[in-house]
Structures are given as C-alpha cells and as structure tokens.
Amino acid sequence: MQKKPLIMLLAAPETSASVLYGLYDVLLSVGAVYLDMVAGTPGKELLDVRIVSADGRPFRCIGNIPVEPHAAIDDLVEPDAVIVCDMYTSIYDVPKGRYPREAGWLRQMHGDGALITSVCSGSLLLAEAGLLNGHEATAHWAYRDMFQRHYPEISLHSESVLCLAAEGDHIVTAGGVSAWHDLAVYLIARFCGYRHAIETAKVFLISGHSEGQSPYSVMTRPMESADGSISDCQAWIADNYATTKPVEKMVERSGLNTRTFSRRFRAATGFSPIEFVQAIRVEEAKQILETDALSIEEVGAAVGYEDPASFRRVFKRNVGQSPAAYRKKFQRISQIARPIGAQ
Structure with missing residues (x-):
C-alpha cells in the first residue's frame, strides 16, 4: 500500500485558529469529501495531516481556542511538507530568537528535502531560520517594512498572495491570513494532482486571490521619525x-x-x-x-x-x-x- 504524503502543520499560541483548523479540514478532506457529496460514497483520504508544536503539549491559540497537537516536532518521521501557520506578531515586534527550537527543526527538515511553506506571519519564522536568505518570498503586507529593515537579504513581494520563486529550493510562502486557501490548493495539486485540487476547491468554494494583496494593502509605515x-x-x-x-x-x-x-x-x-x-x-x-x-x-x-x-x-x-x-x-x-x- 502506497504511503500517504505526510503534511505537518506547525502551530504555536500565536497561531490563528482559522488558519490551523481551516488547513487541517481542507487537506484532510482530499479524496474523501468530494465523492461523498456527488456520489454519496466517501472516498479514501489521500493526505496524512498532523498538527505539531515544539513540545507537543496542548495549548490555546489566538482567541483562547484549544489545540491538541498530534505530536511534538521531533516525534514523527520526516514529513513531505511542513506548513508554518501564521504566528502573529506586532509590526513593531521583530520575533528574533522567539522560536529557536522550531527554527532549528525547520532547517533540519529543509535539509532532509521536505517542502517548507508558510502562511502570513509564518514567513517571519522562515526568515528567522535563515531559509529565505537570498530568495524571493511573500508575507502579509503589514510586515513589508519589518522585512525591509530587519531581513534585507530577503526580496519580499508583499503584493503576492503565493510566491513560488523559491519552489526549486523547496520553499513556498503565502501572503495574508486567508492566503492559506491558495497554499492548500497548491499543495493538493502537488501531492494529489490537479483534479483533486479542483474538486476540493469546488467543495469548499475556494477561488483564490488572483488580484494579489495590493488592493487590500494599507500604508503602515510609522508617521514619526527620529529626524x-x-x-x-x-x-x-x-x-x-x-x-x-x-x-x-x-x-x-x-x-x-x-x-x-x-x-x-x-x-x-x-x-x-x-x-x-x-x-x-x-x-x-x-x-x-x-x-x-x-x-x-x-x-x-x-x-x-x-x-x-x-x-x-x-x-x-x-x-x-x-x-x-x-x-x-x-x-x-x-x-x-x-x-x-x-x-
């Protein structure tokens, strides 16, 4: 029996429940729900989806929503892909040194050949891990100034919803919070084929963000200066x-x-x-x-x-x-x- 692709969702107390559970629901449904909805007979789930955290212990994410990870990051076999869920931080609070264990694990997984992806502020963790150095990437538009000031070696495209420029190096980044839709469809197409990606998009009414982030972007730079x-x-x-x-x-x-x-x-x-x-x-x-x-x-x-x-x-x-x-x-x-x- 062929092994299912293993996708790990890396979460922390700063993660949004909508991103974590939205990704989990959609990815876990691939191959099963569409057939049930159109033919009345569930198919087989095609992806093995696990929620992981640094220590594997239960915690509460943003909104005081309970999360019970399936495992700690070091407990499972090597994944085919990792999704770093959003990890909210203020636009003035650079998360340097905040996630050393997760950053080290991501470097190891990337070195072992796993596809490393992120949603929204999750790109900051990839930046902290050094995985985006010399690459093009995207993140929520609110963090463009932070990237420019603190991660100048990264070419941030804050207008993009899904950045595939570093795909050849096994890195894909997604922009704002709801860009997890676009990332999910990409991952389904990559691991299960375009037909399953289309069918899953139909089930969940996912249409993507073809216009990019620019229409939603707001000028966020501080109005005060030391000069x-x-x-x-x-x-x-x-x-x-x-x-x-x-x-x-x-x-x-x-x-x-x-x-x-x-x-x-x-x-x-x-x-x-x-x-x-x-x-x-x-x-x-x-x-x-x-x-x-x-x-x-x-x-x-x-x-x-x-x-x-x-x-x-x-x-x-x-x-x-x-x-x-x-x-x-x-x-x-x-x-x-x-x-x-x-x-």
Missing part, C-alpha cells in the same frame, strides 16, 4: 496632501536643500518624498472610493490630482487595480455589511 525635520514634514503632508507642489513645499519647510532633504527623507521613511505623497494620496482616495459616490475625477481632485489620467495611473501602480475596479470590489463589501433596514 525632527523629516518628522515635521511627514506630519504636515498628512494634513496637506492635496496641496500643489507638495515636495517643493516640504523642502522649503525643512530648510534643507533638495538633495539633502531627499536623502534624509528616504533614510527616515523608506520612501522618496514623491512616493510618500503618492502613498498618502492613494490611501485617502481608497477611503473615499470605499464609501462615497463621487466620480473618479472628483476623487482624484480631492486628493490633489487635477489630471484624472495621472490619478488613475498612480492609483493603479500603487494598488494594482484601477479606481473603478477598487470601488466595485469594496463597495460590494459595504453593501453586504450594511445594517438590515438601512437605505
């Missing part, structure tokens, strides 16, 4: 983003020459001055598009763009969608969320 002149300009532009010639006015306000201002601004924020202005304008435009009925031209003018074409171009470059497509996507959510009886 007083730059911090003052950041605060000023946050209230005056629609002004004409914003960079010239910030340079004048700082009392610095243009080249020095640009250098110090990038050092403090990670943005060039015009990129920072554009990012703030786009964030304001997104909020207007999500709820208001202004025309696209009016939205552009409200955030400082007299030329509608320029507004559309900057918006699409930053968000990955046109203003009209973004409005359609998020106003649909606002309509669903509207209280019963509201007009």
